[in-house]
Amino acid sequence: MIWLVWSALIGASAIWAAHIIALAAMVLPADEGFRLPTALLALAVTFAGVFAGFALSTKRDIRLAPEFGGIVLGLTVAVMGMTTSAAHVIAGADSNGAGFSLWSLLLSACLGAIALSFVPQLRSRRALLSATLFLFLAVVTLHLSMPVPETFASQLGLLSQAGLLSEGQMISVALLICALCAALAATGCELEKERKEAARRAYQHLSLQDSLTHLPNRHYVQKVAADLLKKADQNGKICSVVLISLDQFKAINDLHGYEVGDMVLCSMAETLKNNLSEKVFISRFYGDEFLIINPALNSEDEAVEFARLVRSLARRPIQWRSYRLSIRSSIGLAVFPRDGNDLTKLVQRANLAAKQAKSIGGNLIQPYVTGMEESNRWETSLASDLRNATLENQLSLVFQKQNLTKTGSLIGYEALVRWRHAEKGPIAPEDFIPIAERSGIILDIGNWVLEAACAEAANWAEPVSLAVNASPLQFSRSDFAGLVSTVLIKTGLPAERLEIELTESTPIEDHERVHETILSLRQMGVRVAMDDFGKGYSSLNTLQAFPFDKIKVDRAFTQSLETNPHARAILRSAILLGHSFGIPVIAEGVETERQLEFLKEAGCLQVQGFLFGKHVLASQIKKKQDSLQKTGS
Incomplete structure (x- = not known):
């Protein structure tokens, strides 16, 4: 709707100003002038008609909507011509705009219909040029059919009558109004673009943030991970990647409800944010998993100590009403550059370590060790073979x-x-x-x-x-x-x-x-x-x-x-x-x-x-x- 308003404003003012200039450019042996109120009325009629024609042409649920919109547009141009001609006063003229023929109305309507019939294909340059050409012809046809008075009064001094503007003054007014409309539409377009850009940035921010805990999500982690690892490498630091996987989180949801499960995740997020350094990157990676990256450690021993700190924070009981919920978590640790040079591999190995910790009882720290991939592949292979064990009498x-x-x-x-x-x-x-x-x-x-x-x-x-x-x-x-x-x-x-x-x-x-x-x-x-x-x-x-x-x-x-x-x-x-x-x-x-x-x-x-x-x-x-x-x- 906003874009329709801007388009109608520019289109109506341009068509109206072009007709004003065409009328003022006529060389007549008599004094002439323009009634400003009638001319502005013509502009208002033009805007309403152009807006209605454009709006109708975009309706997808009406058959032949673009053609009907074009007919409305063509008739609007004709009515605008009659009204603007009525604002043009010529001393002693026999007719001031009443002489438009029926064929000019029909021709404008047909050309308008053809012009807007290209609306559904406007993404094509050819369709855009064709629509512009036929719209131009509709306006030109109106100018060519303007009636020219045959007799004029011999006396002058018509401009001395109150409320009439000269040709030059009216042209200036028309150009000024057209420029103002264009500036208003351009400003509106820029504001709309800025609004859309702000919305895009907001949506992008939301897409990179977990809506529950307001921590960065895994998409944001992937976005900044390369910089974190590069910075650690440049500074000669060790980067620890710690994955927290909550044990029995589903049991918490089942026993106490999803509301309590959400509260546990939010409380965990707050505990981590409030007790870890600002240099530490914290994210809710997936479901009941939190990923923590510390790119400013000096040794692998410090990485282990940092994992222990994370475990102590993750194990803090959470108060809910009269209950104290004991939180158990399996923690996997991978270290850059020892366990990998990119985040994908580091997270994968931290996740394998967390799974290993969970499989041997949970609630402990498991650093990644070489061979876990093979163990995981062995388990996957064994699970595949196990599916056929009952069928093959094993x-x-x-x-x-x-x-x-x-x-x-x-x-x-x-x-x-x-x-x-x-x-x-x-x-x-x-x-x-x-x-x-x-x-x-x-x-x-x-x-x-x-x-x-x-x-x-x-x-x-x-x-x-x-x-x-x-x-x-x-x-x-x-x-x-x-x-x-x-x-x-x-x-x-x-x-x-x-x-x-x-x-x-x-x-x-x-x-x-x-x-x-x-x-x-x-x-x-x-x-x-x-x-x-x-x-x-x-x-x-x-x-x-x-x-x-x-x-x-x-x-x-x-x-x-x-x-x-x-x-x-x-x-x-x-x-x-x-x-x-x-x-x-x-x-x-x-x-x-x-x-x-x-x-x-x-x-x-x-x-x-x-x-x-x-x-x-x-x-x-x-x-x-x-x-x-x-x-x-």
């Missing part, structure tokens, strides 16, 4: 006994998955299970393990229980209860013999969905145990949130109870906790008689471990068919 099951603590009687088996890679040979569970968890492949593996284990247990001679591990991903991202029901029906295993062990070492994403799944399993008779108690991040909260049927204490406490008094205290507390909840506690990892005696005295009802035998294959467990054959013989 997975197998072994079973570990579960026994009563006091008598040693067998009460069940736990099914454990093993993977023999076609080329790499046996892959340890501690190597491929975390990869399966991170990649989501655990869903397929878990489904295979459940069905294969239930099919085996249904054929055991002794109707002991079967424990099968399940990932929180299976509980929250699939219809796990429906799957278990289908497997039980397919294999014929009674529901009361199946026990699902939900590992507590992996964060639970969807608490509501997991809670509903546990209730559904219990309703069909399947027991649900809490696995790896004490190893995870929020054991007591998890135990309180879900209705478990059993607590399984992590093997790390059992295996260190002979030497570590803290492990003994934790085991006693876990057993008392189970008694208070009215659910049994099973301790895994029992390998010695001393461990067994301690657990007996502490009141632990069930145990599992190598003390009662190594893992056994499915073929080593007595089957119903074998039992029947012996009975028959």
Whole structure:
């Protein structure tokens, strides 16, 4: 709309001034002059008509809109000519503008329509020249059709009448008004350009700034990184690149809501800004990751010290209402020029280091070391091979006994998955299970393990229980209860013999969905145990949130109870906790008689471990068919 106003203002004033000059240039043997109010009225009519014609020609939702706009423009030029001619007073003339013929009106309208028909293609120089030519012809046609009086009065002195301007004065007025309109339009255009440039700069600034924390984002980092590294190189300095990756940030969003998650990010940003030097570049790099660049360090030891400072800041508890949120973070460190000469490589290596820190427990600093890329590629390759493991029969099951603590009687088996890679040979569970968890492949593996284990247990001679591990991903991202029901029906295993062990070492994403799944399993008779108690991040909260049927204490406490008094205290507390909840506690990892005696005295009802035998294959467990054959013989 603004550009239409400027265009109409310039076009109308130019057409009007050209017609005024054409009228004043006529050489007549009589006195003549111009009525200024009528001439200005002609200018106003011209502006309104030109604006209407231009506006109509830009309408895309009206068929033949440019042609209709051109007709309005052509008729406006004709009406302007009549009105301007009426302002031209000639002493004794028979006619002052009433003699325009119909053909001139039609010709102006046609030429105007042709001129504006090129509006949709104005980006083309040819279309622009054609539109200009036909618009010029429309105005020229008006000038050529101006009526010339045939008789004149012999007396002079017409200019002495009040309100009339001479030809020279009117030309000056017309040129002045045309120049003012052009200057106004030019000023408006410049202001509009400046406004657009200011908006562009504002948008560019916003595009380089994180809207939540108001820190620079990764696009801005890439923009200034080369200068930071170049400056550090010129000054002979070491540049440290520290990547903070918040541990369990999704769990914060799930437990407390996204509002609290945003508050944590903003609080982290404020803490970093308020406690680090102005020389340090801080940015929110991606999601729950912050990137910090310090280009003014003197040695690699200082880079490590700086990373420790960052870790201490990142670990500060955050107060929210009555809660104090403890923030855990995995920190990766890469150093320029030792670990790379450009930011892309440095960030990539800091990110690899942060992933490594998270994979070994999180909440620590991990400098980049040579070979991490190979390790990451190995993990990626392993994940790719793992997807085909169930299809190519590379997975197998072994079973570990579960026994009563006091008598040693067998009460069940736990099914454990093993993977023999076609080329790499046996892959340890501690190597491929975390990869399966991170990649989501655990869903397929878990489904295979459940069905294969239930099919085996249904054929055991002794109707002991079967424990099968399940990932929180299976509980929250699939219809796990429906799957278990289908497997039980397919294999014929009674529901009361199946026990699902939900590992507590992996964060639970969807608490509501997991809670509903546990209730559904219990309703069909399947027991649900809490696995790896004490190893995870929020054991007591998890135990309180879900209705478990059993607590399984992590093997790390059992295996260190002979030497570590803290492990003994934790085991006693876990057993008392189970008694208070009215659910049994099973301790895994029992390998010695001393461990067994301690657990007996502490009141632990069930145990599992190598003390009662190594893992056994499915073929080593007595089957119903074998039992029947012996009975028959």
